[in-house]
Amino acid sequence: MEEFLQQLTNGLAVGGIYALLALGYTMVYGILRLINFAHGDLFTLGAYLGFTLLASLGLSGLASGLLAAGVLILLSMGLVAVAGFLLERVAYRPLRKSDRLSAVVSAMGASIFFQNALMLVYGAKSQVYPDGILPEASLILLGTEVPLTRFLMFAASLALMCLLYWFVNRTRVGAAIRAVAIDQDAARLMGIDVNRIISLVFLIGPALGGAAGVMIGLYYGQITHDMGFTFGLKAFIAAILGGIGNIPGAMLGGMLLGIIEALGAAYISIAWKDAIAFCVLILILIFRPTGLLGERVADKV
Amino acid sequence: MNLARYARYRYFPLCLGGVFFAIMASIPWLLNEAGAPGSGIAQLDMLNKIGIYALLALSLNIILGQTGLFHMGHTAFFAVGAYATAILNTMYQWPVFSTLPVAGLLAALFALLVAVPIIRLRGDYLLVVTIGIVEIVRICLTNNIFGITGGANGIFGIARPVIFGLAFSSPRQQYYLIWGFTGITVILFYLLEHSRFGRALNYIKQDELAAAGCGINVARYKLAAFCLGAFWAGMAGTLYAANIRSIEPTSFNFFESVIIFAIVILGGAGSITGVILGAFLLIGLQDVFRDFSSARMLIFGAAMIAMMVFRPQGLLPARRRHYGARRYLGKFPCAVRRQCGAAYNPYAEDEGDCV
Known part of the structure; x- marks a missing residue:
C-alpha cells in the first residue's frame, strides 16, 4: 500500500507534466492537423531558460521559495511562447498549403535545430537546478509520508489546465479557437482572423510547455538537452490516449499515462519504463483509435 | 532535341544508371591513382556508409515514396537484420553471407507482425506508432531481450562475409560488395516500380479510394510494401553488421530513422535517382562538415526546414508516370x-x- 501510494502520487506529478505538454500537441493538432514535433524541445527550452533565469536573476533570494518558483514559471512561459510564435512563423506558416509530409519534415528539422542549439549553448552534459527552491516538507497521507513537491506539481499543472479550460470554453477568443478547430473556412467567414488564432495557439501551447519544463527541472533537479524527445513523444501518446484535438482528453490522458507508467515501472520493471508508454499507444490505436474521450471518429483509412 | 524530351526516352534511366555505376566502379581505382593517403581508405569508408544509407533509403522509398505510408521506424527493421546476422554469426557460427536472406526474412516477418494491426491507421498516427516501434526495439536490445542481444554493449567480433572462397575484408572489397548490392537493388526496384505491383502502390499513394475502387486490395498491398521494404532493410543490416563488425543499440536510435526519412523526402520521394542523390548529400556532407561537430546538426535541422519551405517536393522529385498512352x-x-x-x-x- 505504501509503495502504491508513493507511485500513485509520483505518477500524478509526472502525469501533470505530460498533460500540460499534451495540451500543446492537442491544440496544434486540433487546428492544423499537424504533429508539432518541436514541442518537446520547446519544453526543454523552457527548462533551460528557467535554469538560466534562476542563476542570473538570483530568484532564490526571494522571500518564499514558492514565490520564486511561480515567477520563474511565468517568465519562462513568456519566453518560450515567443519561441513558439517564431517557430510557427518560420517553419510552419509557409507550409500551410503544402502537403502534410512537408510540414512533418519541417517539424522534425525544427526539433533537431532546437535540440542542437541547446546543446551548443549549454553543452552536452546535464545541468542541475539548485536545491532548496521548493520546500522539502512531506505530507502524511494514509499513514505514508509523501513529499509535498508532488502535490505542488500536481496543483500547479491542475491550476494551469483549469485556466486554459476556462479560457477556451468561456471567453470570446476561446470560442474563436474552437471555431477555427472545427472549420477554418467557416470561421473566416464569421470574421475570425484565422492566422491570428493559429499564432495565439502557438503562444499558448509552448507557454504551457515552458511551464512544464521549469516544473520538471524543479522536480527532478536535473535537465538534459535531449529530454524533450522522450517527454514530447510520451505527451503525444497521452494526447492520443485522451483523444487528439480534445482538451479535457489531453488532461485525462496525461494523468493516466503518468500513473500507468509509474505503476508499471514499480511493479513490472524499471528497465522497461519507457516501453510501457509505447505499448499503451499501440493498444489504444488498435482498440480505440479515437482515444478515450474522442467523440469524432478518426478517419481510419 | 531538348533535354526534357530526351529524358522522356525510355532508355534514359538505363544510361544514367550505367554512367553512375561505371563512375562508382572506378572510384577505388581513381582514388588509388590520385594518390590519396592510404589508398583513400577514409573516403572508401565514407562511401561504404553512404552505400548502406542509400540501400536503407531505397527500401524506405518503397514504403514512403511509392506507397505514401508515413513510416519513420525503418531503423527497427535495419536493427532486426543487423542483430540477426550478428547473433547467427557469433553464436551459431553461420557464415555471414548465408545470414543475408535470413536477416531479410526475419525483418520482413517482424514488419508483418507490427504492421498488421496498424496498417489501416491514418497518416500521422502511423508515423507516431512507427516511431514507437523504433523505441521499443531499441529498449529491447538495450535490455538484452532473450539474453542474446548483448545488452547495452551490443555484439562484437562479427566475421567478414566470404563468397565462394573470396573474403570481403578490405575497405575496397567492402566497397564493391555494398555498391554491387546497391546496383542490383536499383535495377530490381526500377523494374518493381514499373511492374503491376509498383503501379498499384503508386495508385494507392495518389488516390487510395480510387485504387480500392479499381479492385486493388489496399491493405494487402500496403502490407506487402511494408514487408518488402523491411526485407531490404534487414539485408542492409547484414551488410552493415559485416562492415562495421560490432553493433550496439545506440546505432539504431530514432535519429537514424529521421536521417533515412529525410534522405527520401529531401532527395525526392518516389524517385530512385533522387534518393541516391539524397544519400550522397546527407551522409556525405555530414562527413565533410565533421569539423563543425555539433553545429553541423544545427545546420542540418535548419536545412530541413528551409528545404521544405522552398522545395517541398525534394531535389529530384519523381516524374509523373505515363504508360503507353499512345x-x-x-x-x-x-x-x-x-x-x-x-x-x-x-x-x-x-x-x-x-x-
Whole structure:
C-alpha cells in the first residue's frame, strides 16, 4: 500500500507534466492537423531558460521559495511562447498549403535545430537546478509520508489546465479557437482572423510547455538537452490516449499515462519504463483509435 | 532535341544508371591513382556508409515514396537484420553471407507482425506508432531481450562475409560488395516500380479510394510494401553488421530513422535517382562538415526546414508516370483529345508524345 501510494502520487506529478505538454500537441493538432514535433524541445527550452533565469536573476533570494518558483514559471512561459510564435512563423506558416509530409519534415528539422542549439549553448552534459527552491516538507497521507513537491506539481499543472479550460470554453477568443478547430473556412467567414488564432495557439501551447519544463527541472533537479524527445513523444501518446484535438482528453490522458507508467515501472520493471508508454499507444490505436474521450471518429483509412 | 524530351526516352534511366555505376566502379581505382593517403581508405569508408544509407533509403522509398505510408521506424527493421546476422554469426557460427536472406526474412516477418494491426491507421498516427516501434526495439536490445542481444554493449567480433572462397575484408572489397548490392537493388526496384505491383502502390499513394475502387486490395498491398521494404532493410543490416563488425543499440536510435526519412523526402520521394542523390548529400556532407561537430546538426535541422519551405517536393522529385498512352489513343479519341487539347489529331501519322 505504501509503495502504491508513493507511485500513485509520483505518477500524478509526472502525469501533470505530460498533460500540460499534451495540451500543446492537442491544440496544434486540433487546428492544423499537424504533429508539432518541436514541442518537446520547446519544453526543454523552457527548462533551460528557467535554469538560466534562476542563476542570473538570483530568484532564490526571494522571500518564499514558492514565490520564486511561480515567477520563474511565468517568465519562462513568456519566453518560450515567443519561441513558439517564431517557430510557427518560420517553419510552419509557409507550409500551410503544402502537403502534410512537408510540414512533418519541417517539424522534425525544427526539433533537431532546437535540440542542437541547446546543446551548443549549454553543452552536452546535464545541468542541475539548485536545491532548496521548493520546500522539502512531506505530507502524511494514509499513514505514508509523501513529499509535498508532488502535490505542488500536481496543483500547479491542475491550476494551469483549469485556466486554459476556462479560457477556451468561456471567453470570446476561446470560442474563436474552437471555431477555427472545427472549420477554418467557416470561421473566416464569421470574421475570425484565422492566422491570428493559429499564432495565439502557438503562444499558448509552448507557454504551457515552458511551464512544464521549469516544473520538471524543479522536480527532478536535473535537465538534459535531449529530454524533450522522450517527454514530447510520451505527451503525444497521452494526447492520443485522451483523444487528439480534445482538451479535457489531453488532461485525462496525461494523468493516466503518468500513473500507468509509474505503476508499471514499480511493479513490472524499471528497465522497461519507457516501453510501457509505447505499448499503451499501440493498444489504444488498435482498440480505440479515437482515444478515450474522442467523440469524432478518426478517419481510419 | 531538348533535354526534357530526351529524358522522356525510355532508355534514359538505363544510361544514367550505367554512367553512375561505371563512375562508382572506378572510384577505388581513381582514388588509388590520385594518390590519396592510404589508398583513400577514409573516403572508401565514407562511401561504404553512404552505400548502406542509400540501400536503407531505397527500401524506405518503397514504403514512403511509392506507397505514401508515413513510416519513420525503418531503423527497427535495419536493427532486426543487423542483430540477426550478428547473433547467427557469433553464436551459431553461420557464415555471414548465408545470414543475408535470413536477416531479410526475419525483418520482413517482424514488419508483418507490427504492421498488421496498424496498417489501416491514418497518416500521422502511423508515423507516431512507427516511431514507437523504433523505441521499443531499441529498449529491447538495450535490455538484452532473450539474453542474446548483448545488452547495452551490443555484439562484437562479427566475421567478414566470404563468397565462394573470396573474403570481403578490405575497405575496397567492402566497397564493391555494398555498391554491387546497391546496383542490383536499383535495377530490381526500377523494374518493381514499373511492374503491376509498383503501379498499384503508386495508385494507392495518389488516390487510395480510387485504387480500392479499381479492385486493388489496399491493405494487402500496403502490407506487402511494408514487408518488402523491411526485407531490404534487414539485408542492409547484414551488410552493415559485416562492415562495421560490432553493433550496439545506440546505432539504431530514432535519429537514424529521421536521417533515412529525410534522405527520401529531401532527395525526392518516389524517385530512385533522387534518393541516391539524397544519400550522397546527407551522409556525405555530414562527413565533410565533421569539423563543425555539433553545429553541423544545427545546420542540418535548419536545412530541413528551409528545404521544405522552398522545395517541398525534394531535389529530384519523381516524374509523373505515363504508360503507353499512345496505344489507347485510337480507341478512346474523345477522352484523349480532351486531355491533349485541340492540337492533337488521333489519326495523324506522326504520333506525338501525348502527355
